[in-house]
Amino acid sequence: MSEKQLPDEVIVGLDVGSTTVKAVVMDPANNDILWSDYQRHETKQPEKVLEFMKTITAAFPNHPKEKMRVFITGSGGTSIAPLIGAKFVQEVNAVSLAVEIFYPTAGSVIELGGQDAKIIIWKEDPNGGKRKIPSMN
Known part of the structure; x- marks a missing residue:
């Protein structure tokens, strides 16, 4: 998706599990997936989340960070959420x-x-x- 087609606001979702981190960037208007990835974190949850956030920022270079609403879930999400300014959502x-x-x-x-x-x-x-x-x- 080109920068011209980007919605005004996007939602970033992160699931920080016991073995993997999943990430998605979505258009909240229509739930279109703009970007996603899934990787093992090899017991380095914060590092993998930071890597994903850098990759997302690079994938959307002209999109203002204040227009990215970030949500995080999973067993590792509670401690990481405040560090990246994300809202924690319980897994269930x-x-x-x-x-x-x-x-x-x-x-x-x-x-x-x-x-x-x-x-x-x-x-x-x-x-x-x-x-x-x-x-x-």
Whole structure:
């Protein structure tokens, strides 16, 4: 995507897990993925996050940093978020939000991570809508 086509604001998402870091840059207006990567961090979570942030900045050189909203999740996200000015989102909430946007008819999700497993079940709420029931080991 050329700089001329970039949206005014982008969302940067980082998932800092026990073995890998995943990163994505998205257009919040239409959820288009503008850039993504997935790499092992070899026990160097902060270094890999910094590497990703430098790569993202280089990939979007004319995009102002203040127009990049950064969110982070995962087992390593809590301690790294304040260091890079990111908002931390708990893993189950991050998975729930993504599923509700991209797969709104899903009834359940099982996510197996490096440290734990998560299951989220959506049930019809008698008062309308759906109620989510999350569980982690």
